[in-house]
Amino acid sequence: MSTDSTDSTENTETTGTVDTAETTDDTGVRRIIEHAGIALVAALAAVMIAFITLYWLREYPVLGTAYEQFMLVGEHVDALAGTNVFRHPFMWQSMATGVLIGIVAPMVGTFLVHREMALIGETLAHTAFAGVAVGFLFSATTNWGISLLLSALVVGILGALAVQWLAERTNTYGDVPIAIMLTGSFAVGTLIISYGRGFTGINIESYLFGNLAIVTVEGARMMAVLSVAVVVLVALTYKQLLFITFDEQAARVARLNVTWYNTLLIVMTAVVVVGSMQVLGVILVAAMLVVPVAAASQIANSFRETLYLSILFGQVAVIGGFVFSVSMSLPAGGSIVVTAIAIYLLAIAASSRSVAALSTH
Amino acid sequence: MSSSSIVTLEDVSFAYGGQPAVQNVSLAVEEGDFLGLIGPNGSGKTTLLHLMLGLHSPDSGSIELFGQPVDEFDHGEWIGYVSQQSTQKSSTMPVTVREVVTMGRFAHAGHSRLTDRDREAVVDALETVGIAELADRRINQLSGGQRQRAYIARALASDTKLLALDEPTVGVDAESRDAFYQLLDSLNEDGITIILIEHDIGVVTDRANRIACVNKELYHHGDTESFVESDALEEAYGSSGRVVHHHH
Numbered sequence: 001m002s003t004d005s006t007d008s009t010e011n012t013e014t015t016g017t018v019d020t021a022e023t024t025d026d027t028g029v030r031r032i033i034e035h036a037g038i039a040l041v042a043a044l045a046a047v048m049i050a051f052i053t054l055y056w057l058r059e060y061p062v063l064g065t066a067y068e069q070f071m072l073v074g075e076h077v078d079a080l081a082g083t084n085v086f087r088h089p090f091m092w093q094s095m096a097t098g099v100l101i102g103i104v105a106p107m108v109g110t111f112l113v114h115r116e117m118a119l120i121g122e123t124l125a126h127t128a129f130a131g132v133a134v135g136f137l138f139s140a141t142t143n144w145g146i147s148l149l150l151s152a153l154v155v156g157i158l159g160a161l162a163v164q165w166l167a168e169r170t171n172t173y174g175d176v177p178i179a180i181m182l183t184g185s186f187a188v189g190t191l192i193i194s195y196g197r198g199f200t201g202i203n204i205e206s207y208l209f210g211n212l213a214i215v216t217v218e219g220a221r222m223m224a225v226l227s228v229a230v231v232v233l234v235a236l237t238y239k240q241l242l243f244i245t246f247d248e249q250a251a252r253v254a255r256l257n258v259t260w261y262n263t264l265l266i267v268m269t270a271v272v273v274v275g276s277m278q279v280l281g282v283i284l285v286a287a288m289l290v291v292p293v294a295a296a297s298q299i300a301n302s303f304r305e306t307l308y309l310s311i312l313f314g315q316v317a318v319i320g321g322f323v324f325s326v327s328m329s330l331p332a333g334g335s336i337v338v339t340a341i342a343i344y345l346l347a348i349a350a351s352s353r354s355v356a357a358l359s360t361h
Numbered sequence: 362m363s364s365s366s367i368v369t370l371e372d373v374s375f376a377y378g379g380q381p382a383v384q385n386v387s388l389a390v391e392e393g394d395f396l397g398l399i400g401p402n403g404s405g406k407t408t409l410l411h412l413m414l415g416l417h418s419p420d421s422g423s424i425e426l427f428g429q430p431v432d433e434f435d436h437g438e439w440i441g442y443v444s445q446q447s448t449q450k451s452s453t454m455p456v457t458v459r460e461v462v463t464m465g466r467f468a469h470a471g472h473s474r475l476t477d478r479d480r481e482a483v484v485d486a487l488e489t490v491g492i493a494e495l496a497d498r499r500i501n502q503l504s505g506g507q508r509q510r511a512y513i514a515r516a517l518a519s520d521t522k523l524l525a526l527d528e529p530t531v532g533v534d535a536e537s538r539d540a541f542y543q544l545l546d547s548l549n550e551d552g553i554t555i556i557l558i559e560h561d562i563g564v565v566t567d568r569a570n571r572i573a574c575v576n577k578e579l580y581h582h583g584d585t586e587s588f589v590e591s592d593a594l595e596e597a598y599g600s601s602g603r604v605v606h607h608h609h
Contacts, residue, residue: 114454236472237472239464239467239470239475242464245454246454246464247444249442249444250442250443250444252416253415253416253437253440253442253525254437254467254519255434255435255436255437256437256467256468297453297454301455301499302455302497303454303455303460304460305455
């Protein structure tokens with residue numbers, strides 16, 4: 001998780017005098033907890049990516065042994081916890097996808113929310129839905145079985161570029177072009193699905209509401225590759241994205257290629273949305289881009305802290321939602337989103353309490 | 362055009378749709394100038410400034426920044442810009458003063474990590490504008506005057522040669538405003554060229570050494586004394602006499 005390309009706040013602490021030791025101690029502890037949390041998330045992501053890689057390459061000699069060891073550990077965990085989760089590769093796949101969603105969705109969402117582009121994720125999810133429909137029709141009418149997810153990715157990215165094009169022409173990410181894109185692509189999707197229903201049955205509900213069981217081998221692999229790409233890109237362009245998010249005009253005057261970075265951000269959004277759609281479903285996918293960020297923004301003091309807390313909250317929502325969903329046999333998407341909103345409400349309570357504490361101080 | 366010209370406009374026109382905003386304006390801003398850009402509401406001041414900075418492309422005419430055609434100009438770190446938008450937006454975005462000022466270094470850093478030199482430039486800029494102790498506060502917890510200083514610090518951190526400000530003191534109390542303009546004066550004395558859009562003509566005639574008075578067309582461009590003696594103001598604002606015109 002090396003997004004710390006501008007860790008100016010860490011290194012230039014100038015107020016470490018004796019008088020202010022107490023307050024800096026306080027923020028110091030908070031910082032240590034946050035950094036430990038991020039390190040934990042990174043470690044978790046590394047384990048999940050390791051699983052996907054080992055599962056992918058288990059035909060090869062050394063990696064096959066490593067994979068068997070991995071699953072052996074899983075059985076032990078199951079035995080210890082009295083669960084029936086960690087011994088199944090398909091559960092690992094779902095968990096891996098979930099953990100990665102919990103990282104990349106809030107990461108991209110931090111920039112989207114503060115650019116007041118919160119609904120772009122929802123729009124691109126509907127575009128991706130049209131992509132699923134296109135892929136489905138294509139597979140049904142030709143002999144080429146193409147991946148629905150790949151089709152969603154391609155159409156989602158095209159949709160992202162279309163939104164960007166509209167935004168450039170209308171000079172804003174206004175809600176009118178967004179509403180048109182959102183409903184328009186969903187309309188096309190429903191038409192294609194109804195038309196294609198004659199050829200073969202499709203379980204469209206899984207894509208609308210998300211389903212742990214539709215995380216395919218291929219879907220998990222795609223999510224792993226895309227997540228690494230998104231994290232690397234955000235780390236490389238953090239400064240530019242921050243500047244543009246805060247003050248687009250000044251960024252333009254500083255000769256940043258604003259159009260290019262805007263396109264990058266929106267394409268990354270499409271990528272994250274398609275990856276997340278498997279678990280969360282079309283309708284709920286935008287929540288992971290927005291809700292953890294909203295919670296983090298309530299209590300964070302800096303943008304970097306917002307980014308870190310968003311990822312932490314996203315991760316807690318995913319894991320909490322998973323546990324709830326598995327134990328209650330309810331859909332994962334809804335469970336994750338409800339957990340995220342609970343965190344958001346807690347954050348509001350925490351921030352209003354700290355304001356009260358300050359004012360009575 | 363002399364080599365010390367910071368901005369040169371030649372016969373520049375620009376329209377929004379069919380609505381002309383800037384018509385046939387030619388002017389040059391020289392190094393070390395403190396240019397006050399004035400005109401009635403809707404007179405195209407902000408548009409003219411945007412044209413100078415390359416935020417709009419002119420429909421006709423040519424614009425040069427630091428001797429380069431504006432659309433090829435690539436030394437973003439030489440310009441500090443405090444937009445109307447950035448100062449009037451009551452942003453809820455959690456971002457610290459230090460993070461905002463550090464943005465001034467981004468044009469230098471590109472995609473590489475910030476260096477100790479970048480961090481030093483940020484601390485120096487914060488000290489110059491006198492808000493070093495507010496560095497780790499959220500920018501939206503600052504008063505209007507303090508926030509303006511933070512934006513100036515962002516420009517200073519980037520080693521700016523040209524500072525462009527669009528009505529920077531809207532919503533700032535009188536005392537902070539005086540202090541703010543004193544800061545601009547001292548930056549100008551240090552050799553930074555300043556272009557200031559300001560609705561209070563008294564402030565402009567007090568501080569600026571050059572004045573450009575516009576209402577779509579350029580009514581006056583020259584030193585402040587000749588502006589005060591001319592009829593440019595009445596012509597630009599119309600003869601309605603609504604103008605508050607106080608010199609000191």
